[in-house]
Amino acid sequence: xxxxxxxxxxxxxxxxxxxxxxxxxxxxxxxxxxxxxxxxxxxxxxxxxxxxxxxxxxxxxxxxxxxxxxxxxxxxxxxxxxxxxxxxxxxxxxxxxxxxxxxxxxxxxxxxxxxxxxxxxxxxxxxxxxxxxxxxxxxxxxxxxxxxxxxxxxxxxxxxxxxxxxxxxxxxxxxxxxxxxxxxxxxxxxxxxxxxxxxxxxxxxxxxxxxxxxxxxxxxxxxxxxxxxxxxxxxxxxxxxxxxxxxxxxxxxxxxxxxxxxxxxxxxxxxxxxxxxxxxxxxxxxxxxxxxxxxxxxxxxxxxxxxxxxxxxxxxxxxxxxxxxxxxxxxxxxxxxxxxxxxxxxxxxxxxxxxxxxxxxxxxxxxxxxxxxxxxxxxxxxxxxxxxxxxxxxxxxxxxxxxxxxxxxxxxxxxxxxxxxxxxxxxxxxxxxxxxxxxxxxxxxxxxxxxxxxxxxxxxxxxxxxxxxxxxxxxxxxxxxxxxxxxxxxxxxxxxxxxxxxxxxxxxxxxxxxxxxxxxxxxxxxxxxxxxxxxxxxxxxxxxxxxxxxxxxxxxxxxxxxxxxxxxxxxxxxxxxxxxxxxxxxxxxxxxxxxxxxxxxxxxxxxxxxxxxxxxxxxxxxxxxxxxxxxxxxxxxxxxxxxxxxxxxxxxxxxxxxxxxxxxxxxxxxx
Amino acid sequence: xxxxxxxxxxxxxxxxxxxxxxxxxxxxxxxxxxxxxxxxxxxxxxxxxxxxxxxxxxxxxxxxxxxxxxxxxxxxxxxxxxxxxxxxxxxxxxxxxxxxxxxxxxxxxxxxxxxxxxxxxxxxxxxxxxxxxxxxxxxxxxxxxxxxxxxxxxxxxxxxxxxxxxxxxxxxxxxxxxxxxxxxxxxxxxxxxxxxxxxxxxxxxxxxxxxxxxxxxxxxxxxxxxxxxxxxxxxxxxxxxxxxxxxxxxxxxxxxxxxxxxxxxxxxxxxxxxxxxxxxxxxxxxxxxxxxxxxxxxxxxxxxxxxxxxxxxxxxxxxx
Numbered sequence: 004x005x006x007x008x009x010x011x012x013x014x015x016x017x018x019x020x021x022x023x024x025x026x027x028x029x030x031x032x033x034x035x036x037x038x039x040x041x042x043x044x045x046x047x048x049x050x051x052x053x054x055x056x057x058x059x060x061x062x063x064x065x066x067x068x069x070x071x072x073x074x075x076x077x078x079x080x081x082x083x084x085x086x087x088x089x090x091x092x093x094x095x096x097x098x099x100x101x102x103x104x105x106x107x108x109x110x111x112x113x114x115x116x117x118x119x120x121x122x123x124x125x126x127x128x129x130x131x132x133x134x135x136x137x138x139x140x141x142x143x144x145x146x147x148x149x150x151x152x153x154x155x156x157x158x159x160x161x162x163x164x165x166x167x168x169x170x171x172x173x174x175x176x177x178x179x180x181x182x183x184x185x186x187x188x189x190x191x192x193x194x195x196x197x198x199x200x201x202x203x204x205x206x207x208x209x210x211x212x213x214x215x216x217x218x219x220x221x222x223x224x225x226x227x228x229x230x231x232x233x234x235x236x237x238x239x240x241x242x243x244x245x246x247x248x249x250x251x252x253x254x255x256x257x258x259x260x261x262x263x264x265x266x267x268x269x270x271x272x273x274x275x276x277x278x279x280x281x282x283x284x285x286x287x288x289x290x291x292x293x294x295x296x297x298x299x300x301x302x303x304x305x306x307x308x309x310x311x312x313x314x315x316x317x318x319x320x321x322x323x324x325x326x327x328x329x330x331x332x333x334x335x336x337x338x339x340x341x342x343x344x345x346x347x348x349x350x351x352x353x354x355x356x357x358x359x360x361x362x363x364x365x366x367x368x369x370x371x372x373x374x375x376x377x378x379x380x381x382x383x384x385x386x387x388x389x390x391x392x393x394x395x396x397x398x399x400x401x402x403x404x405x406x407x408x409x410x411x412x413x414x415x416x417x418x419x420x421x422x423x424x425x426x427x428x429x430x431x432x433x434x435x436x437x438x439x440x441x442x443x444x445x446x447x448x449x450x451x452x453x454x455x456x457x458x459x460x461x462x463x464x465x466x467x468x469x470x471x472x473x474x475x476x477x478x479x480x481x482x483x484x485x486x487x488x489x490x491x492x493x494x495x496x497x498x499x500x501x502x503x504x505x506x507x508x509x510x511x512x513x514x515x516x517x518x519x520x521x522x523x524x525x526x527x528x529x530x531x532x533x534x535x536x537x538x539x540x541x542x543x544x545x546x547x548x549x550x551x552x553x554x555x556x557x558x559x560x561x562x563x564x565x566x567x568x569x570x571x572x573x574x575x576x577x578x579x580x581x582x583x584x585x586x587x588x589x590x591x592x593x594x595x596x597x598x599x600x601x602x603x604x605x606x607x608x609x610x611x612x613x614x615x616x617x618x619x620x621x622x623x624x625x626x627x628x629x630x631x632x633x634x635x636x637x638x639x640x641x642x643x644x645x646x647x648x649x650x651x652x653x654x655x656x657x658x659x660x661x662x663x664x665x666x667x668x669x670x671x672x673x674x
Numbered sequence: 675x676x677x678x679x680x681x682x683x684x685x686x687x688x689x690x691x692x693x694x695x696x697x698x699x700x701x702x703x704x705x706x707x708x709x710x711x712x713x714x715x716x717x718x719x720x721x722x723x724x725x726x727x728x729x730x731x732x733x734x735x736x737x738x739x740x741x742x743x744x745x746x747x748x749x750x751x752x753x754x755x756x757x758x759x760x761x762x763x764x765x766x767x768x769x770x771x772x773x774x775x776x777x778x779x780x781x782x783x784x785x786x787x788x789x790x791x792x793x794x795x796x797x798x799x800x801x802x803x804x805x806x807x808x809x810x811x812x813x814x815x816x817x818x819x820x821x822x823x824x825x826x827x828x829x830x831x832x833x834x835x836x837x838x839x840x841x842x843x844x845x846x847x848x849x850x851x852x853x854x855x856x857x858x859x860x861x862x863x864x865x866x867x868x869x870x871x872x873x874x875x876x877x878x879x880x881x882x883x884x885x886x887x888x889x890x891x892x893x894x895x896x897x898x899x900x901x902x903x904x905x906x907x908x909x910x911x912x913x914x915x916x917x918x919x920x921x922x923x924x925x926x927x928x929x930x931x932x933x934x935x936x937x938x939x940x941x942x943x944x945x946x947x948x949x950x951x952x953x954x955x956x957x958x959x960x961x962x963x964x965x966x967x968x969x970x971x972x973x974x975x976x977x978x979x980x981x982x983x984x985x986x987x988x989x990x991x992x993x994x
Contacts, residue, residue, distance in 0.1 A: 376799065379741045390743075399786040400779055409778055412822070416829050419989060431826065431985040435978070438822035439815070445785065446811035449792045453807060458799030459739055522773065531835040534774035538757065538783070541774070546753035553730060553898050560733035560897075561745075567737070567894055568800040580796065580804020588812035592971045 006055045007064040007081040010089065010132065013048040017041065017125035024117040034107040037117045041124055042100035048128065049093035055086040060502035065134065072137050078196055080134035083502035084267070087343065088131045088259045095252035095350045096124045098478045099244040102358050105474030106244055109365055115156040116242055123149035123248065127256050136185035136195040140178065143260070147174040147224075150253060153245045154237045166236035173223050173233040181220035181260065184213045188268055200268045210269050214276055217264040218283065224257035226310045227317065228287040229625045234310060235294070239302030239370070243361025246302055250309040251354035255346050258316055265324065266339075266507045277325025278425045284321050285433040287314030288440035290625075293597060295447045296589050297621055299582045301360045301370045304451055305353065308396065311440055312349045315411070316342045318433055322414050323508060325426050332510035334417040337525050339504045340497055340512050341410035347496060348403045348489065352395040355482040359389035362475055363455065366468035372582040374462040375455040382470040386456045388479035393452045395486040397445035401539040403489035406496075406523070408441055409533055413525050443589070450585045459576040491535040493523050583619065590619075598622055682770030682930075685937070686760070689769060692941075693759045693916075697908035698722040700915070700952050707956035722908070726901045734897030737798040747794040748895065748902040751787040755906040758783040759913040763920045765940035767838040768930030776835040777825050781818070784869070784910065788814055791903075795891030806890025809967060813875065813887065816974035817868045820861055823981025827858040828921060830988045841920040841927055854991075857984035859922050864977035866914040870907070872955065874965040875973065878907075887967075915951040916944075923947055 004012075020040045027033045055064075063082035071077035081089075103120070110116055126146030133139035151174065155167040187209055188200045205213065223230035238249045265272065291310030298304045319342025326335035362385045363378065364370055379386040395402035415437075418430045460466035470476070489496055494515030501511035515523050522534040553559075568574060594600035598621040605616040647658070702722040709716025736745065758780045761772055775783065792810050795803035829835045831852065832843040843849065868875045871888035880886050892903050920927060926943025928936040965973065 377739065379743060379797075380739070394786070394789065397785075397789060398782070399789055400775075400782050405779075405782055409782075412778055413835070416826065416835065419830055427989045428986065431982065431989050434826060434985070435819055435823055435982050438819035442785070442815045442818040445789055446815050449789060449796075449807065449811055453793055453796035453804075457741065457743070457793060457797045458804075520774075528773055529834055529836060529839050531776050531778075531829075532773045533776060533779050537771065537774040538779065541757045541760075541771075542750070542753045542783075544753075545756050546749040549749050549752050549902060553902070557730035558733055558898055562733055562735050563738050564735050565738055566798045566800050567735075567896075568798075568802055569893065571800075574800065576799065578801050579799045580801060580808060585804060585808045588808055588967070589815060591968060592812060592815070 005064050005066075006051050007066050007079060007132070009051050010048055010081065010128070011066065011068075011079060013044045013051070014125045014128045014132070016044050017121045017128070020044070020121040021118050021125070024121065028114045028117065033117055034110070034113055035104060037121065038100045038103040038107055041121050042097055042104070044121075045093040045096040045100060045124060049090055049097055052086045052089035052093060055081060056083065056090055056499055056502065060086055061505070071135070071141070072195065075135055075137065075195060077138045078134035078198075079132045079138070080197070081132065083506045084259070084262065085131045087500065087503045088255060088346075089128065091255055091347055091350050092127050092131065092252050095248060095255075095354050096127075098354055098358075098482055099248045099252075101481075102244045102247070102361070102475050102478040105472035106242070106361055106365065108472075110242060112156060115158075116153060116245070119149045119152040119156075120245065123153060123245075127253060130256050131259055134197045136189060136197070136200075139197075139260075140182055140185065143181065144178050146253065146256065147171075147178065150241075150245070150249055153249075154241045156242055156245075157240065160240070162236070163240040166233075166240040169233045170237035173230065177220045177223035177230075179220075180216045180223070184216035184220060184264060187213050187216070188264075197263075197268060201270075204270050207273065211273070211276075213269060214265060214279075217261055218280070221257045221261035221264070222283070225254045225261070225313045225317075226287075226291075227283055227313065228290045228310065229629050231287070231291070231310045232626060232630055235298075235303050235306040238306040238309065239300065243302070243357055243364060246305075246361070247354040247357035250306060250357060251350045254309060254313055255350060258313070258320075258346060262320065262507070265320075266327075272324045272328045274325055274328040274421075274423045275425060277321045277323075277328060278429050280317055280321030280324055281429050281433045282321075284314045284317030284319075285436035285440075287311070287317065289314070289436050289443070290597070292440050292443040292447055293593055296443065296450065296586050297594065297598065297600075299372050301363060301372060301375075301451065301455060302357065303370075304447065305356050305360060308444065308447060309349075309353055311444060312345065312353065312396075315408075315437065315440065316345050316349070318342075318437060319345060319407075319411050319414065321433075322411070322418065322430070325418070325421060325430075326414075327508050329421055329423075331417075331420065332508055333512075333526075334414060334420075335508040336504040336510040336512055337410065337417065338414035339508055340500045341407055341414055343500050343503060344410060344493070344496055345404075345407035348395070348407050348486075351482050351486050351489065352392045352404065355388060355392040355479055355486065356396065358475060358479045358482070359385055359392060362471040362479070363468075365471050365475075367462075367464040369462070369464055372451070372454045375460070375465045376458045376576065376579065377460040377465060378456045378468060381466075381468040382456075384470055384476045385479065388476070388483040389456065390452060391483040391486055393448040395490065397448050398441045399445065401487070401490050401535050401542065403486050403493070406490060406493040406533070406535065408437075410525065411437065413531055416531075417526075446589060450582060454580070454582045454585060458579050461576050461579070491539045492521060493533075493535055494518065494521055497523060594621065597624065599624065679770065682768055685766050685768055686770040689764055689766070690756070690760045692764060693909060693912055694756065694905075696945075696948070697759075697912040698726060698905065700912050700948060701908040703949060704911075704952045704956050707953055708960055711956060711960045726905060729896075729901035729904070730898050732897040734899050736896075736899075737894050740798050740894070743790075744794050744797040744894075745899065747790045747797075748899040748906070750790050752902045752906040752909075754783045754787040755909045755913070758787075759909045759916070761837065762913055762916045763838055763841045763927060764916050765926075765944040766928040766930070766932070766937055767841050767920075768928070768932070769838060772836065772838040777828065777837050777840070778822070778835055780837070781821050781825065784913075785814070785818060787906070791891055794895075795893075798894045800894065802890045802893050806887050806893070809887045810891060813868055813970055813974065816971055816978055817865050820865050820974060820978040820981045821869075823978065823985055824858045824862050824865065826985045827854050827981065827988060830985070831855065837917075837920070838930070841924050842929060844921055844924045845927065845929075854984035854987050855922075857980045857987075859918075861977040861980040861984070862918060862921075864973065864980075866918065867958075868970070868974055868977075870911045870914060873959040874962050875970050877964055912948070915948055915955075919944070919947040919951065
């Protein structure tokens with residue numbers, strides 16, 4: 004059976020699992036059955052996609068099913084790009100299913116999760132496989148609705164209903180933008196097959212319009228600023244393994260949509276596309292992480308950090324567009340490799356971190372960092388894996404996050420040859436923003452880990468936590484190990500991406516696996532090279548050497564004593580640094596401008612013994628400037644149009660007649 | 675095969691030993707000069723070695739609720755800093771493993787060390803550790819982007835992020851006099867001061883002061899753990915001075931494949947540069963007052979802007 008048929012079979016089986024879950028929902032073993040089935044199916048799909056990517060990725064496979072539009076059918080296609088994204092998605096999905104085997108047992112409303120989980124996975128797979136606009140949009144909307152249902156799983160919790168409401172509005176908006184984009188691409192003949200769109204070369208202004216629509220449609224799903232507002236509401240609201248899927252995997256489907264439209268269907272890019280994507284990406288990266296630094300909710304921090312990483316990926320894509328527009332195929336391949344490498348990395352560490360947040364939620368019932376602390380003693384395995392995720396997402400060697408950042412910076416250094424002034428000024432500025440975002444991310448995850456896992460417990464639940472079940476720990480352990488492996492052996496990932504960049508921009512990075520010592524060398528060794536495995540070995544060896552020498556020749560005696568803390572005796576855990584306190588210096592440096600952060604201290608009058616109060620207020624400028632006026636406008640219009648609702652039949656008929664006449668006039672005047 | 679690698683391996687090994695053995699001397703020298711400038715006698719030059727050995731022999735007192743991370747961190751920080759310092763050319767450019775990590779990776783290795791130090795500061799759960807970590811990440815959030823911008827300037831001029839290649843290129847007349855390089859030097863000096871917790875950003879000589887950053891994070895450490903952390907701090911100072919020396923005053927660096935005499939000469943030049951740098955640092959530190967902590971962002975922001983401006987100039991000047 005060809006790979007694509009097998010993949011479609013997996014998708015069909017996922018849909019069947021969804022039906023079975025509906026049927027067996029009252030049965031006790033439904034949770035294990037559903038997650039077991041999705042684990043098996045997605046693992047198979049991931050293996051199939053990997054086999055295709057590392058095998059014969061250059062020749063696309065196609066299948067047409069007699070579904071969808073009657074004159075077109077449902078077209079499916081598996082090429083290098085879809086193979087890579089299928090691998091990423093099903094890898095994330097398999098880990099989430101494994102995690103669900105344990106985590107799902109604590110679910111108090113399984114009937115609201117189990118039927119939608121496999122459907123969500125099937126939807127994402129179908130988006131990637133689709134080869135015509137109808138099929139793509141249908142699957143896209145299916146994916147959105149299934150994930151919306153999962154966001155609403157715990158609808159009785161405060162704010163979740165609002166999160167679902169904002170999400171469904173933004174998802175509909177995104178789908179509408181994509182619908183228009185595909186409409187423009189299909190042209191007046193309305194040929195919705197991607198193959199026809201690839202052949203047609205749209206006029207420059209039309210292509211620009213499609214780019215903007217793709218940025219709106221895919222960007223709103225991915226969480227680009229300023230379309231991100233729904234993401235930090237919706238992602239944390241779902242059960243944790245679904246949050247991991249939404250943040251780690253569904254945003255990748257959006258990126259796939261963007262790449263498919265701009266790199267594949269639109270043809271040759273113009274140089275200024277790169278500028279737009281770069282600026283949006285850079286701003287998204289910095290704002291995302293700054294928002295994250297101001298939050299105290301574990302899962303919300305992770306959701307905002309997703310926005311940052313999406314920005315990072317879009318910077319890579321923008322660079323690739325700029326290079327491709329200037330016929331610098333090699334550099335474009337490097338930038339695209341960096342972006343796709345980060346797609347892979349982000350799926351690994353963001354899923355891992357959401358699993359960790361879910362584990363903390365299971366163990367303590369808390370998401371608020373101010374009530375956690377000291378979990379490294381009580382949940383040692385989870386703490387270790389989350390630490391790996393935090394180091395990896397902070398782009399620190401020898402883990403995987405550093406490699407994709409390093410590749411992006413190398414791509415920026417190649418942009419000296421770009422001729423256009425807009426790019427000359429934008430690229431170095433974006434480089435500065437990226438560096439800022441990366442260090443702020445490190446600050447954000449020092450804060451997350453230091454407050455939640457280190458220190459002393461700030462509440463009774465944190466003091467009495469125990470580590471989570473084996474399934475959850477296994478899924479975290481697998482992804483933590485993958486973070487390390489992808490970090491120390493990046494050459495294999497880069498080689499896996501070679502067919503994708505070859506297909507997208509017509510060039511690929513030099514083969515890395517054959518470089519001596521398994522280094523990665525983007526262009527030439529005299530220019531730049533990095534060897535993760537040697538760095539890892541050096542650090543481990545030096546650390547072990549230091550330990551051995553000191554323990555052997557000097558002292559190995561340890562005495563436990565109360566904390567010194569400059570002689571301050573027996574402080575209560577409440578005197579530790581808090582999450583808000585930790586973020587205060589950064590809030591003062593960056594927040595005053597961006598969030599209008601204000602600090603007010605209320606001091607009691609002299610002689611009064613009542614406590615002083617510190618009030619911090621933050622405003623989301625984007626929400627205030629963009630969303631609130633829009634919502635007000637809609638309310639205003641609705642208020643006025645409401646009058647049309649209770650008319651007499653005569654007036655209704657008049658209205659109908661008037662609309663008909665005006666439509667006919669438009670049609671008559673149309674050239 | 676082995677005989678071809680041997681000179682490079684020897685130089686690499688020698689460099690690792692040199693940086694490890696020389697760094698406490700540099701710290702001691704800076705302290706001595708500072709004391710003399712204040713008309714104090716100051717500790718003997720070798721006092722820092724004695725302090726380290728004394729600390730190593732003592733038992734380590736660890737807080738009751740400290741985790742494994744607290745005890746592992748000093749060694750991780752030491753290892754990362756040592757590896758980074760071993761990859762910056764000191765007296766020769768022909769380091770065997772210089773290709774395993776370029777300048778960006780060296781900066782990131784120091785970033786890893788800082789990440790773990792900030793975590794260790796929060797591990798015991800005291801307010802001093804938290805304040806140190808919180809301020810450290812604030813300082814880093816501006817110092818590290820500035821450093822990346824400096825790397826951009828150097829890499830764009832030399833056409834490489836490989837430090838050995840950059841240093842070799844800086845010795846050739848092709849460099850010329852560039853405004854961007856001047857900006858990079860100024861920015862690098864600012865970043866180096868901030869990264870090494872020197873006055874005016876932080877004060878390495880104080881305890882029990884609310885303005886402290888680095889010392890607050892290591893407050894709970896004692897015995898061998900403290901010794902290893904202090905050695906790592908000395909190594910970091912040496913690393914930054916070596917970095918400035920090998921990029922901006924590369925004269926005397928022995929090129930790859932040079933003879934023994936050149937290497938010895940390079941060593942002498944390196945020691946000379948190092949102690950000149952240490953002397954200038956001491957003079958600078960005695961002549962300036964410590965800043966308030968919220969003035970630091972202005973100071974580092976200026977460094978970041980200098981770096982950004984320098985990079986922008988390079989991008990723009992090529993087309994004119």
